[in-house]
Amino acid sequence: MKQMSLHVVGANHPNADGGNRRFEILLCVPGEAVDLVPEPKNPADPNALAVFSCRGVQIGYLTADRAPWIGGMLRNGRPVTAIFLTATPAGAAIRVAFDNDEPVLPPAAPPPPPQPTDVEFWPDEIYPDD
Template identity: 65%
Template sequence: MRELSLYVVGADHPNRTGKGNRRFEILLCRPGEPVLLVLEPRNPVDPDAVMVMSARGVQIGYLTAERAPWIAGMLRGGREVRAIFQQATRPGAALRVAFDGATPTLPPATAPATDPAPDFWPDEIPPDD
């Protein structure tokens, strides 16, 4: 496995430093922009927490609790993990990561699904006589 997408959560929480608003910073991020993964071993909730910092040095959240121990183990072991911003999501954001010195690439964009028929049909408007 060379690349995968990971989710960032905690976007609604304030940053401890008071520097920046996570949701606003996510809106400033552009697909393909580098992000930094930072180990946070003194995190009182999770010693495997991995903080995600934007290219401007503002925290945008944390990797999910399901993936953080795995990525934290790689980072502690000296394995190179590179990450780029993929997109904003409802809980926060999605990142694209690559391992062992590889450069992550964005997956192909998919067109949003369109509904061929509208949900309603407007009433006919009679002509003026």
């Protein structure tokens, strides 16, 4: 399996149409497809890769350290598919797969241990004011 998880940043910036990236991230569901779109004319970074939700709304960019590598694969015709994983403090996380592999969500974290239910509550005694 050729897959990896990547960060999406820039969620605090508004989209050109005024759309709110953070709001769109909240609408995303783990496992739904996202699109990676190269922006060679981006004035800040010619290697920029924009990330769009399945509704066609931009949610941010791949980090500058990964964008040239993933963008190079896309330019060379290497298949790259991606799905939404989760919202993060910086924006979001996505899962990408290469060479016609389908991205798969990682296993869910185990649930927290159950809390004991047989604990009795004994409030402190309230003494009268004298």
